[in-house]
Amino acid sequence: MSRKKILVTGGAGFIGGNFVQYMVDKYPQYDIYNMDLLTYAGDLTKHKYIETKDNYFFIKADIADRETILELFKKEQFDYVVHFAAESHVDRSITDPGIFVQTNVLGTQVLLDSSRAVEVTKFVHVSTDEVYGELDFDPDTFFTEETPLQPNSPYSASKASSDLLVRAYHETYGLPVNITRCSNNYGPYHFPEKLIPLTISRVLNDQKVPVYGDGKNIRDWLHVIDHCAAIDLVLHEGVNGEVYNVGGHNEKTNLEVVKTIIKTLDKSKELIEFVKDRLGHDKRYAIDPTKLEGLGWQPTYTFETGIAQTIQWYLDNKEWWEQIISGDYQNYFEKQYSINK
Ligand code: NAD
Ligand code: DAU
Numbered sequence: 470m471s472r473k474k475i476l477v478t479g480g481a482g483f484i485g486g487n488f489v490q491y492m493v494d495k496y497p498q499y500d501i502y503n504m505d506l507l508t509y510a511g512d513l514t515k516h517k518y519i520e521t522k523d524n525y526f527f528i529k530a531d532i533a534d535r536e537t538i539l540e541l542f543k544k545e546q547f548d549y550v551v552h553f554a555a556e557s558h559v560d561r562s563i564t565d566p567g568i569f570v571q572t573n574v575l576g577t578q579v580l581l582d583s584s585r586a587v588e589v590t591k592f593v594h595v596s597t598d599e600v601y602g603e604l605d606f607d608p609d610t611f612f613t614e615e616t617p618l619q620p621n622s623p624y625s626a627s628k629a630s631s632d633l634l635v636r637a638y639h640e641t642y643g644l645p646v647n648i649t650r651c652s653n654n655y656g657p658y659h660f661p662e663k664l665i666p667l668t669i670s671r672v673l674n675d676q677k678v679p680v681y682g683d684g685k686n687i688r689d690w691l692h693v694i695d696h697c698a699a700i701d702l703v704l705h706e707g708v709n710g711e712v713y714n715v716g717g718h719n720e721k722t723n724l725e726v727v728k729t730i731i732k733t734l735d736k737s738k739e740l741i742e743f744v745k746d747r748l749g750h751d752k753r754y755a756i757d758p759t760k761l762e763g764l765g766w767q768p769t770y771t772f773e774t775g776i777a778q779t780i781q782w783y784l785d786n787k788e789w790w791e792q793i794i795s796g797d798y799q800n801y802f803e804k805q806y807s808i809n810k
Contacts (some may be wrong), residue, residue: 472524475704476502476547476579477531477567479554481511484595484693488551490698494520500802502545504528505554509797514789515632515658532576542583549704550584551593552577558598558662559624562803563748566623567698573627574634581638592646593704594635597678598689598714599625600650603751606687610722611757612650614712621749631710639710647707649700651715652756655775656693657782661790662801663689664723665776668730669783670790672740678731679806684724687753692770692778706764716756717768719775724764733780 479485480503487711489503491588501524505657519525530537532554554568554576556562577594584592601612602619617635620626659666668678699715705715721729724741731738758766770778783790792804 471601473499474502474545475499475549475551476504476545478504478550478630479511479512481507481516482553483510484654484696485658486512486515486658487656488553488697489516489525490519490779491701492693493522493525495701497524499504500524500526502547504524504530504532504541506531508556510557510660511686512524512579512778512793513791514678515576518642528696532580534583534756535579538579539583539586542587544725546587547584549587549591549593550580550589550628551704552701553593553595553665554579555628556624559622560662560747562622562624562627565602565802568804569623569627570630574630575632576636579633581644582624583642585638585642590645590710591704591707592635592638592644592649593700593707594633594646596648596650596691597625597628598652598716598754598756599751600632604753604755606753608755611755613757614650614760619650621751633712636710641648645709647703647709648712649703649715650712650756651696651699651772652691652717652754654691654693654696656779657786658781659693661794661798665690665730665779665788666783669780670794672731672734672736673783673787675736675740677742677745677789678727680723680741681726681744681750684727684741684743685722686709687720687722687752687755688726689716689755690719690721690726690772691715692775695770697770699761700766702766704762712758713761714765715761716754716758716760717720718756718758719772720755721772722751730777733777741780
């Protein structure tokens with residue numbers, strides 16, 4: 470029997486990178502192809518440990534480059550596609566929405582057409598709970614798979630648009646797809662523009678931490694390894710055409726998250742600086758994962774165990790995030806925030 474080929478797009482980024490490592494280790498019988506454009510968010514140094522493995526391959530390509538991608542699919546005849554590649558940061562989508570439409574919408578369509586052309590066995594589209602918009606602060610309300618799509622940022626609108634294309638390719642052409650919609654991830658190799666790694670790296674350098682608005686917005690945090698396990702399960706067991714929400718009931722206000730990190734690192738709360746709120750800032754996200762639990766998924770980390778592991782990882786891997794924050798990132802930070810570096 471020939472070996473299965475799994476194409477992972479965006480495997481040089483945060484979640485895709487963790488997923489590639491998880492799959493290379495867990496499935497020596499699969500060939501894992503990591504396809505990534507290596508934008509500012511992509512980095513291959515994280516894959517030093519797997520790049521010598523026989524079942525790992527890297528391809529540099531832009532998912533929106535139709536001719537190249539179609540040719541690649543025809544050459545490699547991928548069996549499965551797990552699609553992470555995207556522009557993923559809400560703040561960047563507020564300053565520059567165009568690239569979000571280009572990569573997240575058009576790029577997804579190119580992958581769908583290419584997947585159709587070679588008749589893949591499964592196309593898993595990794596989406597986000599942000600497509601559902603926001604919840605109010607009533608703790609008994611959750612996003613389910615039936616919640617209407619009401620995206621509020623250019624980022625979430627581009628992800629919702631890609632979700633609709635994925636759905637349409639299933640309904641129209643019978644492409645075997647699943648869509649996963651996950652809450653906020655955290656863990657190793659999280660790019661330090663997002664709240665948790667930004668806070669850890671700045672607190673470790675005794676720098677101010679920018680908290681938007683009053684810090685009371687709520688996110689539902691999931692450790693990235695629990696997300697990887699969920700996607701693995703959907704890839705193998707998901708019912709074609711179905712959407713699965715992924716989340717572990719770990720709701721925290723942003724201020725709680727920042728204070729936990731400061732306390733764990735034994736630093737002062739004086740580092741917190743309240744800054745201008747994000748435009749269109751969603752109040753609260755919270756996932757009902759009942760449908761995925763029905764497939765047999767359970768998270769293994771609580772927020773408390775996951776954040777302790779993550780903080781320790783950033784302490785042990787300073788060279789990884791220090792090389793990022795010393796580069797172009799500095800210009801980004803100065804433009805984005807009006808506080809002292
Ligand atoms: P990330 O920004 O860390 O990584 C994105 C990766 O995609 C990078 O390696 C980048 O180089 C690559 N990429 C960007 N444009 C590309 C293009 N045109 N062609 C090929 N590669 C390209 O993102 P992430 O946080 O790992 O998120 C991965 C996916 O998961 C995204 O689709 C995102 O919407 C979704 N998601 C993220 C979260 C989260 O909390 N981070 C939660 C739910 C869903
Ligand atoms: O819910 C899933 C989504 O989670 C993913 O689809 C996105 O790709 C991912 O980036 C994330 O989006 P958020 O906007 O929720 O994550 P971020 O880390 O940017 O912000 C988390 C919360 O912290 C949010 O309420 C805004 C706030 N925040 C963020 C930053 C960067 C601050 O208060 N200060 C900051 O400097």
